[in-house]
Amino acid sequence: MRPTSDELIVGMRNVLEDVLIPELESDWARAMGTQMALMLQHLEGRAEREPVFLAEENARLETALADANAALGEDAVAVPEPPVGEGLQALRDRNAALREAVSAAIDAAWAQGGYGFDDLPADRLGITEALMETLASQAAFWQPIGFSYPGRRR
């Protein structure tokens, strides 16, 4: 059916930016109008993007958990059962369960002991890079809402 959801969102954003925001008088109203425009831009295509994004992130977390458990040996943590249902909620639930399990693996690594000031369990488990990628891809997913952080610059 036309217009599609995305076409409607684009239409609303055009009106907001071209008609409404220029008429706003207070700083606060203009700030909110701009945030709304960014949010509408984020919503364009989100329905298609989110399941793909979550499936990719879950795959990355599954690999990180497997790597962590291999490094933990007999202290390996439980791996969450695969989801029963399908769809977006199942992907979200799986994501939450995997994150709990990865944090539990980090706790288990701490419990193995022998850490100095500069030693970290995620490094010892070999999962730091995967977890950093997860943060970066999350930040990319939320664009253009919010602040972007380009990485450390000293």
Place this chain on the structure above:
Amino acid sequence: MPYQPEARKEHAAAFLTHALGKPVRVEALSRLASGQSRETLVVRTDQPDQPELVFRIEQGGVLGTSSEPEFRLLQALHGGPVPVPRPRWLEDDPQWFGYPFMVTERVEGDGGFGYLASPGEAQAILRTYIASIGEMHRHSPEELGLHALGIPADTRESTLQQLDLWVDRYERYRYVREPLLDEAIAWLRRNVPEPKRPVRLNHGDLSAGNFILHEGRIVAHVDWEWSNLGDPMEDVAFFAYIKGRMFGPPEPILDLLREVEEFEIGGEELRYWEVFNYMKAACANIATLKVFNEGRNHGLNMVAIGTGGFLGFTRRTAEALRNRPA
């Protein structure tokens, strides 16, 4: 109660009529667009004996703070060596604005940060501000009249208290775990610095925009909701690594802070407090999402802070942990 200027005028007038015991009309009201944790309104009344007033209205838990500790602190500090606005009323009755709020007198001066556009002026103001930070940290809590607020035995105790406070906010407001933040929190608990200096008043959110400048002097420090009695290295690292970046990179700012502080700034301790402050910022930022999603605050900036802001500070936390000396 969503922000509507005319309704806010009526509600402010009703409150002031109640508080002053005589009819009050609000002649002008403006909302400051800066500041995330409070709706901040500057109010001018028709009362010639009343200065302009600043209403700071809570936002349903944004950044996880409440007004009462801040108001009590202002009461204790006002008139002492650390300049603050005069506190007038603390009100927790939701009938006026929907949330608790406090009212202070407006301090004459400039609370904006337009000077950042002029590098020379910004550096001069930076030096003035840093001198005032040193002054803030020079006084004991007893000298500042803060006995009643509960003074921790030492900086180790206060650091653990602050950690508990921020971690509690993360646990209450998050939707999912963030493993790298969990790792950092455990690291912070394991590596709390041994006490090396006395407990001092931390502002907690030192920043351009959180002080009032008048005729080249800092005439008030404002926005104390993250304040605590603790290790002043918290303030040092927060300003140098987070908000001070509005003025420039951390190292020159740390050098200026070394000129005014009476303790050593550097080494593992500095790295500890750098990591601590990124963690603190991440935990504060995540609090905004539930506040927005549950309809307690309609500000769309809440979403930006709870997504991009949270993720950015979590990443900085993990990177700072791994920024090992060569």
